[in-house]
Amino acid sequence: MVSQESSPIPVFLPRVAERARFAAEKMQKVDCVETERLLVGLNCFEPGQSQKIHEHAGADKFYLILSGRAKVVVGDEARDVGAGDLVFAPAGVVHGVETAYERTIMLVGMTRDT
């Protein structure tokens, strides 16, 4: 642990995908590291779940697919992605997950809105 501001930030997060949580109602977000500069977390989808198209005006974001398979949208492009694929959504560009084909875990890294 490293103290930063009021709450301790975890430094070593072994097998981070094991922090994934799933719910029948909708995709789940699990925050792993959160600072004033950076957010690292998991986006967790059951088959058929989605993340609606949205954008972050002042923040860059990327997804690294850890497991599963899904259709991801960035700008006007939609692509099927799977484990080991990286997707980058620059600030101001719409992005989202159209559907997960199976149970899918994505690591998400995002700068904070400036």
Next chain:
Amino acid sequence: MVSQESSPIPVFLPRVAERARFAAEKMQKVDCVETERLLVGLNCFEPGQSQKIHEHAGADKFYLILSGRAKVVVGDEARDVGAGDLVFAPAGVVHGVETAYERTIMLVGMTRDT
């Protein structure tokens, strides 16, 4: 591709670990996505290679180990890490890779120095 500033930024980077490059002399860095806010890249180690202890005064950084096994240092703590482990190095905290035990690829995400 999404145009940002002068150079196009890649949006879909399939099987990002395949971009890894290795060299006998020292660990290699491969930049994958670079903006004014965020750097995403690979750190690539042959067995026995290291990354010297350093810090970023105004930037948060994390490593996600994609493959291999290494001893990583953050602050005063050293730990053996392997595929799927996440390591977070907050701004101002020293960190580095003491040694790679085998060929090792880490995905690195880092905010830009502010």
